[in-house]
Amino acid sequence: MNFLSLEQSLKLLNQEVFGEECCPSELEGIGITIAKKCKGLPLALVVIGGLLNKSDKTRAYWEYVAENVKSAVTINYDDFVEILSLSYNHLPHCLRACFLYMGVFPEDYVIYVSYLIRLWVAEGFLKPITPKSLEEVAKEYLEDLIDRNLIIVRDRGYSGELKTCSIHDLIRDLIVRKAQEEKFLYVMNQKVEISPGIIKNQRHLSIHGEIQFDVGDMYDSTSFSNVHAHVASFDVAKN
Known part of the structure; x- marks a missing residue:
């Protein structure tokens, strides 16, 4: 897949987290921050979306995720691994x-x-x-x-x-x-x-x-x- 625009990224992220429901207003700003840090990479968006879907949908937790998500599209491959590692670290x-x-x-x-x-x-x-x-x-x-x-x-x-x-x-x-x-x-x-x-x-x-x-x-x-x-x-x- 091609890289997604911010609007497409946010739509994909919200779809993975909320399905057909709307994102609560108190989480919209943080959701935009998370989507930006995924830099349009669909895999990063669906992995982070899967993590948020299974976790408490609170402002504090979303802020934690936003602070720990590094850019997925960089020369340093370890940044992308760190994004994927978030989901692994939160597995039961x-x-x-x-x-x-x-x-x-x-x-x-x-x-x-x-x-x-x-x-x-x-x-x-x-x-x-x-x-x-x-x-x-x-x-x-x-x-x-x-x-x-x-x-x-x-x-x-x-x-x-x-x-x-x-x-x-x-x-x-x-x-x-x-x-x-x-x-x-x-x-x-x-x-x-x-x-x-x-x-x-x-x-x-x-x-x-x-x-x-x-x-x-x-x-x-x-x-x-x-x-x-x-x-x-x-x-x-x-x-």
């Missing part, structure tokens, strides 16, 4: 592992929801909620991430059931960064040289393509016994 704890785990999928990968749910259940990311099944809880988690504009819907069935989803490449960049920082996930591919020092103590590994490595080179016998090393392999050419 129960959603963070599920969100970071999305980094195991390659860029532009079409993710089948049934497969994703099985992975989340197998990894133990879900908290049982009586009388719901873990699959039902997983679907609620996924819809919550979609509502926050962090996951994209690709296809739904006739009944509205979510069938496939994906992640915007910039959102995925944030996931990979955050996951590595928190030693939750390290993504390996042919484009980068494997560094055992960086990979050591990561809880999950995601391998994209054919890479030869020895787990013993990454973990000594003591640390490896305390770390859950999950290796997911994807053939990008098939998707």
Whole structure:
């Protein structure tokens, strides 16, 4: 999408936050400030809109967001990452592992929801909620991430059931960064040289393509016994 004008940006932001309702008059000025700082970038607007939609619609909170949103369109890519990080930092704890785990999928990968749910259940990311099944809880988690504009819907069935989803490449960049920082996930591919020092103590590994490595080179016998090393392999050419 092309960059949006301030009027278009404000319209998109209000639509993400309020839907068909009008923005309260006490928040209009702050909303304009937030829209300006997104510099017309639609992704930044929908991510911030998703954050504001799920949060208290108070003047104090909106002022906090306005003060912490830096320009998305700058030479420094870290500014854009900081905008996306706002949504991540406000995720409920129960959603963070599920969100970071999305980094195991390659860029532009079409993710089948049934497969994703099985992975989340197998990894133990879900908290049982009586009388719901873990699959039902997983679907609620996924819809919550979609509502926050962090996951994209690709296809739904006739009944509205979510069938496939994906992640915007910039959102995925944030996931990979955050996951590595928190030693939750390290993504390996042919484009980068494997560094055992960086990979050591990561809880999950995601391998994209054919890479030869020895787990013993990454973990000594003591640390490896305390770390859950999950290796997911994807053939990008098939998707």
